[in-house]
Amino acid sequence: MAKGKKTLFFCQNCGYESPKWLGQCPGCREWNSFVEETVSATAKGKTTASGSTTGKKNEPVILADISIQENDRIKTEIEELDRVLGGGIVPGSMVLVGGDPGIGKSTLLLQVCRQLTGKGHKVLYVSGEESLGQIKLRAKRIGEFNENLLLLCETNLENIRSVIEKVKPEMVVIDSIQTMYNEEVSSAPGSVSQVRESTGVLMQIAKGMGISVFIVGHVTKDGSVAGPRVLEHMVDTVLYFEGDRQVIYRILRGVKNRFGSTNEIGVFEMREKGLMEVKNPSQVMLNGRPTDASGTAVVCSVEGTRPILIEIQALVTRTNFGLPRRTSVGIDYNRVNLLMAVLEKRAGLHLGDCDAYVNLAGGMKLGEPAIDLGVVLAIVSSYKNQVIDERILIFGEVGLSGEVRGVSMAESRVREAEKLGFTSCIMPKANVESLQGKYEIKLIGVANIKEAMNCI
Template sequence: MSKVKSFWQCSECGHQQSRWTGSCSMCHQWNTFSEMQSVEESKPKFVSQKPSSKPLRISEINISSFSRKSTKMKEVDRLFGGGIVSGSLILLGGDPGIGKSTLLLQLAHFLAEQNEKVLYVCAEESIEQTSLRANRLNLGQDNLYLFNETSFTHIKQEIDKIKPTVLIVDSVQVVYKTELPSSPGSVVQVREIASECMHIAKGYGVTTFLIGHVTKSGEIAGPRVLEHLVDTVLEFEGDRHHGYRLLRSVKNRFGPTDDIAIFQMHEKGLKEISNPSEIFLEHRKENVSGCVATATVEGLRPFLIEVQALVTTSAYSTATRKTTGLDQNRLALLIAVLEKRVGYLLHQCDVFVSVAGGMKIKEPSIDLAVLLAIASSFTNRSIDTNTIVMGEVGLAGEVRAIPRIESRIKEAVHMGFKKCILPKKNQKELDKALASKIELVPVDLVDEAIQEILP
């Protein structure tokens, strides 16, 4: 008889150790250890339907068999690098209610229209609920199968019967293996289910989508090995109170990373947005202080957004700093630069900064726009709506160069802007023909930018 060995495992990161501790030494989370027992079991052997391989010279490899499936959604195809690769394993994460199931149901419909046999495992909802959603979205094809099951053993049996070319599991945290003693959603269960799905995708050539839950911090729940196993990791972002959704490619073995596709949520499902700049700037008002347009780049795509700031006198001894769509630590840095390098006394002011439209911006190229929006609200002087601002701000008050400056300015020209405040160090990178289409004002310091835009 085999000896049963006990150990303690972190439910957040999967770290294992011999005794219990209050805090995990790997992810530093508290009260996440639970006692587990190692069970020796015979794992099922997967028989790949591909012939056994042998080492080949890279020049001898035939890449013509590297096929892609079109989703009939141009933005999604572009995000995947020209379509979904057959036999790939894709993980989709996002907040509850953001539209993950709606997106994959639409993709399942479009793929079924192209004679792809799709099996949609709706583990969290009944097939009647999923069918009602499909009817509301005017979706439904004979090649689209719905299956309500949480046991992976039964799911595998149906896969063998139906032999789908596309598999969707909604969601990976709910499906479980009865052979494992842990509960569904645990680190062990999620890791094993993901491994089984990887064997199905690679061994049988089934394009597989996994929907994943997210934690309070916005990360995909489960062990980090889940993201390592899959070929593509997509994050579905957005504010449920806004209609816009961002599908962000965090990892992609077959295409670009950090690229995005933008959608708008309607009663009939998600609608692609081909020109996001126009959407995010359509509600701009003239002669309002604290508002400025800027350009950001996500992946390969530049688009324009509006940054809004509101500065008021604080009613309490400690001033409030709040952000929406921006890093709050970055806001604190920019306020410190304004106080130290420009002389604005903001320590007794509440400062609120927001990116209009519910966007989340991580790159520092919008620093100068945020800083000027705060300065505009503080002085109660509006910025010309035909002016766009871009640049990173350093602690010394210098305006630093940013990447892809030419594509940003071309997008601004396309949207009808007449004036652009940009880093002086970027000026030499620009095509001289751009100067005839938009007034370029290079600045080296924050002071220069404020004097130019808020005379």
């Protein structure tokens, strides 16, 4: 082995280092996640997340002397993206965008480039996966671009740094971080060492020059960004692009944001000319729902600061086998089993010999406990073959003793329901008192699932 180089083992999940192979990572407790890489001893630890590209030493500054302006944010004019980012792009920030292949990550970022260059901002788009001709074909589908957009096909990070220092753009897009490599690191592109060191260099550029950097990250089979977990810790914002390629709707979800609220979502529709904003997702999600079918209920979930109304569908049938089948789409499978057990014990429904299928319409994925009551009443509706009035909205958290607990942001949920023409709302009794008399919609407070079942 060459002088100055040594072999280390890295955890592909969290980046933990070890001089020897381990079956289980001591850091994240994952099994069989260690890979062997050759590392340059002199380059190890050379880059830092907050270093300066000028080489000058940073001096401490009094907090009171630092002035900030909220209007320094750069508006992308794509309202759904601005919402998720917390009001626009913060100069000098670093944003990681992850998602399945073909979901629309590159298309969205190219549309952002088009909007910003149209306002006079200079943008550099660096691609390590596509040729200039391929990017041109995609850009032609989106619309016209001006001379403020510069394209670069390069994977060498030092060459990219020199181009950025020469061009001085206001925003840089790196597509993708797994294709970039640093010559000082001897391992292959996409390895733990390369991803970590490359992100460190880009962080220096973003913070040292005040340039906003967007990084595209590949995802693993379980949906998380490929590479070490430290990658998500280093960046300022982490956005996940969710959805199925066979479904036209895409969800952009913020899972980390140092400059805004987390779990905020933006909804897009994939069309021939790119991604189009869906400004009223509740209305879109409820289009085409059945009006006289049992097993359907409309619930309200709050994602970030936005209330979204969506239809829950349940189908309960007698099983033909000894072991009943349970399937859920868009809702946590274990949560559905728990709610069915509560119905068995607290409401006396005999579901042990029934197959149950629960689906969230529109391709959405929700995990908020406030949709529990809607899932319960949809299952009851299908089991009893009893239709729930299409003008009733349902929300509330269900406990193991069958009680319906209060939820947060009840007022915004009721306001959204009234705006879309709902006449009644089945909700926790704990939330009714503070809202009584404020809205024309009829508020029905329930304390447990038996009271809720009597309301449909």
